[in-house]
Amino acid sequence: MNRKHGLVLLFGLAVLALWPECSDAQSPVPKEPATRSEAPRVPAQDAVFSGPQVDEELAPLKMILGLGDQAGRTIDPVAGADAKPIVLVFVHDVNRQTISMTRILTHYTLSRSKEGLHTAVVLLAEDTTGALNTLKRIQHALTANVPTGVSPDGLEGPGNYGLNRSVQMTILVANKNRVTANFALIQPSLQVDLPNVVRSIVAQLGGPEPKLSDLLQAGGVEANRGMQSAPDPDAIRSLVRPLIQLNAQDDRVDKAAQAIEEAIEKSPQVRKEIGRIARTIVSSGKLENYGTARAQSYLKQWAEKYGQDLPGPRAEPKSPDAPDSPKAPDAPKAP
Secondary structure (H helix, E strand, C coil), X not given: CCHHHHHHHHHHHHHHHHHHHHHHHHCCCCCCCCCCCCCCCCCCCCCCXXXXXXXXXXXCCCEEEXXXXXXXXXXCHHXXXXXXXXXXXXXXXXXXXXXXXXXXXXXXXXXXXXXXXXXXXXXXXXXXXHHHHHHHHCHHHCCCCCCEEECCCCCCCCHHHCCCCCCCEEEEEEECCEEEEEEEECCCCCCCHHHHHHHHHHHHHCXXXXXXXXXXXXXXXXXXXXXXXXXXXXXXXXXXXXXXXXXCCHHHHHHHHHHHHHHHHHCHHHHHHHHHHHHHHHHCCCHHHCCCHHHHHHHHHHHHHHCCCCCCCCCCCCCCCCCCCXXXXXXXXXX
């Protein structure tokens, strides 16, 4: 190779060495970044707020007592606490979860009342009279000797509390008239929410934090509730038959309904079966054959509350002697 050819070859190699830098600046095709950008993140769900927040002042609160010797009297539980620790339980929606949470929590707070802890349970509803009647109907599932009533301010509650009607419960813990903990519960959970609420109470009063199993047992809930055996079909029918008698007086219907509600509270299996029976009756198109108008109202409530998650009724019901599951009670015949 002569000297001229050698210089040409060296110049060509130099151009190739510099080519990537030049092409980055001049090429219309953008260079791929060294690291790919991450997929866009889904924003976190907005927090749900209900009621005065931590460190905010606890305003006066009116409630109409629904149970006990002073039923019908209007009180202010905040003023009654006199700046001592207080737990306010606002129930926006009456259902199994909210009532179980209310009962177990207030059973605990009542056990610490001698240490200065005050408690009040306030039901929120558009119909004050109807809500007071509801409290009387479910009082067996609530804690006795705890002030329990209804807000006279309707479903939203007192305006200065800023309660959120989209949650099922709002629980406030306060001391010296200031909120120390706020729990806005969309769907209350005994396993998740109850320990957090109790922990916030212990933070104000001191003392050991109770075990969840002890709280449940004290509140009448068995830890192995889900392991209960299926309810006896005859026992279920014996509960329902007094309710659907055609000539039953209202007080007897209410007594039968209360017995059913008590059984429902004690057993998820009974609740499921009552929901199935009520939904079968309501969906049959023959609801008018089952008891009085008052009894039919209870059946509608149970079908809606306890039968919504069950499979739809079969087009062709099985024979009453089918062994797989108890059927709905036969419609009573007129005397």
